[in-house]
Amino acid sequence: MTNTTLFEKVWSDHVVVEETPDTPAVLYIDLHIIHEVTTPQAFTVLRESGLTVRRPDLTLPTMDHSTPTTPVSSFRDLAVIGESAANQIRQMETNCREFGLDLIGFGNEFRGIVHVIGPELGATQPGKTIVCGDSHSSTHGAFGALAFGIGTTEVGHVLATQCLLQRKPKTLAVNIDGNMPAGVSAKDLILAVIGKIGVDGGTGHVIEYRGNAITALDMESRMTICNMSIEGGARAGMIAPDDTNDV
Secondary structure (H helix, E strand, O other): OOOOOOOHHHHHEEEEEEEOOOOOEEEOOOEEEOOOOOHHHHHHHHHHHHHOOOOOHHEEEOOOOOOOOOOOOOOHHHHHHOHHHHHHHHHHHHHHOOOOOEEOOOOOOOOOOOOHHHHHHOOOOOOOEEEEHHHHHHHHHHHHEEEEEOOHHHHHHHHHHHHHEEOOOEEEEEEOOOOOOOOOOOOHHHHHHHHHEEEEEOOOOOEEEEHHHHHOOOOOHHHHHHHHHHHHHOOEOHHHHHHEEEE
């Protein structure tokens, strides 16, 4: 049996139409997380084209980019963040209501950073394809998911079709073994990796992190590693799931 990487297994399980020299693959998306900054234009395209959201049940909307750091009890409180940001938040609420999406909005106890609430809600799971209009969506790779950021046009495409046009990246294995000395954190590990490969060393690749130093990390540390794969130029970062995921 030919050995395949974790990334290749997840990728092959989600290909709807194979890639050709002239066309990218059509990749099915299991979870689409959306927020207020990269969605307004996408919803406008749906509206103008008479399209609906293909899978509302696989779309997780929240507000986390333009939100104030202080508690918000009403939209009057949005004055502290400026009119532009406040309009994005108001439009997000309007779009979700119009397209039948359950928004995790103000007053919802589960509202938070997109890369954190996915795991907290159990929406982020091993083997899933996950996208969001945020480059650091690679964070979800800590759970064995193939997760990456997409642009506004792609957000609209996933909303309408639950699929994405994508060229297949290569795999870059990073093996880290040994015991971490006192005071060394996951951020130190990933910065050392980036220092080794360079800020563009992962370009065109999904990085798979392996070795006993990785398997010894808790989930929060693994999320840090995968989150910062983007600073190494990678499309995504992944760590194979194990019993630590159940903690």
